[in-house]
Amino acid sequence: MSDRPVVSCDQVSFSYGGEPVLDGVSLEIATGEFVAITGPNGGGKSTLFELMLGLLRPSGGSIELLGVPPRRLRQRWRVGYVPQRPYSAVDFPATVAEVVSAGRWARLGPLRFPGTPDKKAVSNAMEMTGISDLVKERVGELSGGQQQRVHLARALASEPDLIFLDEPMTGVDLRARIHFKDVLAGLCSEHDKTVVLIAHEYGPLADLVNRLIVLAGAIKFDGPPPRHEEDSHHHHGLGSEHLSLWDESEALYSARDDLPAKREEP
């Protein structure tokens, strides 16, 4: 596996209509990391996400995704993306199999027929996400949690090197969150995928996140997340899954001057 970072941002800045949103953001994400980006509303989380994916152009600085500027990445299949609340309308006439297979098209192009490896990749993605029994269901008729797994399977069908998840825990119940966490845990432990997600809450993902980036216009913290066993007395008996990642990060870090503003390199 290459030591080169899969994502690299160097002094990235971005403004919307003259209003600065991000300023001087520098970070590197290595293969196999599970990174959660958090921060207050308007702190630039979604903007940074879209910049890393090449959906926006930075006003200043440079970004590399898998070694090239995101918009010049030809092998788009190497990046999986699950949008925020990717819920299909009830009248969207597509089966789970159709939606998951569509994830493979970034690899196949517009006209090439899927071969045996493609069909196997699609079936593996459905198996990994536990939706193999839903293949013929209409995706719009599934629950929010099931639809979320369908879209994760779509992202996995291209066998990407890294996966971007936009607020994966928003709008799904606790049981679905735990199921989703188990799927991601399997991905990280067995398939060595790099995961980058935006999150307001840890939810059940607390155990998986090994790097937390707090963003409020600039990087306010970058390092391993706090461990709840040590800090549970701060939380008045609430389960960690109910805590706002941003509030907690703010409480734990913003008032403490001794913490590094940037991640320390090993």
Added chain:
Amino acid sequence: MSYIARAYGGAILVGGLAPVVGAFIVQRRQALIGDGLGHLAFAGAAGAALLSVSPLPLTLGITVAGAVLLEWLQRFARARADVALSVIYYAGIAAGVVMLSATQSYASSALTLLFGSLLTITASDLLLIAAVLGGAALVTLAGYRTFFLMVLDEKAAAVAGVPVGPTATLLTALAASVVVAGIRAVGVLLIAALLVIPAAAAQRVARSFKASLLLGSAFGASGGIAGVWLAIRLDWPPGATIVLLAIVLYLAMVVAIPIWSRVGGRRHSAQ
């Protein structure tokens, strides 16, 4: 070929091929776009009548240009979708009325453009309709994966490498072609209905997207045949009759399917 056979041919072509493009238009929440484009086509056809030139190239050119302008207004000038569509809609109808009023046969030209005239369609009209609609359907099917990814989720499509802006513009231009080709058959006011309603009816019942494309075409073509048959017997205008049948079919899908699944569910739970 008799005029009745040509009328059936026109109805089958428009009814069967328009929903192929319409399926993606419905899922992009652009069901009214055909109406706006239809009014632009009205301006194009009126301009052709004024200049005494062949209507198809001018109408197609103006309507496709309007489709590109519509996407540009929304994406780059950041106009709201309903405002952008209104601009196109009223520009088309106002320009059309001005140009048509300058021609000598204002009333009859306007009526033909507004409501179509399936029973007076000529063999060369039929060939042109087949060429334009067949071309639009082929391009849509060739770009099936790209269009499907876009209607599934625009951001995810962009991450997967779909050029969303040009793809959206192409889809709108294809809808414009369908509208222009169908005007001769059902008129400016009703062509958008055949783009959208059979596709929307099919999407209520089909389980997969591919099935919805086939079913939409089947609904549109069979509605076309039944509409012409009924119009001849009742002496009704054929375009309007076809559209009324498509609406009856859509309402049947809206009402019948929930009842059907409730009955099915009851049976299932009784077993």
